[in-house]
Amino acid sequence: EADIYQTPRYLVIGTGKKITLECSQTMGHDKMYWYQQDPGMELHLIHYSYGVNSTEKGDLSSESTVSRIRTEHFPLTLESARPSHTSQYLCASSDPRTGGIYGYTFGSGTRLTVV
């Protein structure tokens, strides 16, 4: 059973709206990630964090921003949603004390549609 939770599961929102996608984990993992998954399946890293007050940009440029005020919480915000932001967003976490060797735990994702 995954201990990482994403809300909402589905979101349809109008262009120009501000949205926040929530991600929380109960495993005490320091490292957390946001991936954007396109319809072609590929996973693109857009943000990650080493721990509290740490945020880093990923491999894919994104107009979203993230914050990490608490270990368990890693929300992603879009200040002004556009149709090009329509995608599946996946949150994940890992324990860097293991050198990442136990892989990531993923949430179930948020499917965002901007109309």
Added chain:
Amino acid sequence: GENVEQHPSTLSVQEGDSAVIKCTYSDSASNYFPWYKQELGKGPQLIIDIRSNVGEKKDQRIAVTLNKTAKHFSLHITETQPEDSAVYFCAASRSTGANNLFFGTGTRLTVIP
């Protein structure tokens, strides 16, 4: 940085047959290679992994092999069942530095009953 290539992008097999998905990586310092299964409407789930000091690992109907010299690794599923239908991702990472996972582009496996 690391570049992971995955083939094929789609794979259809008859129930009971075997399925093989192959990945190559570029960074010789990578030493951890997990495989994830993503079912419809869910996030990817770790199904098996292998570290660079091991050449093969098996867990019931699934197995992974690693060839460090050639920098490629493979997932083998035997006696496939309809519930094996999903998207499968390979990944690679180092255990030092940022140790982010680098994912392959995914393989959509369909098991035909």
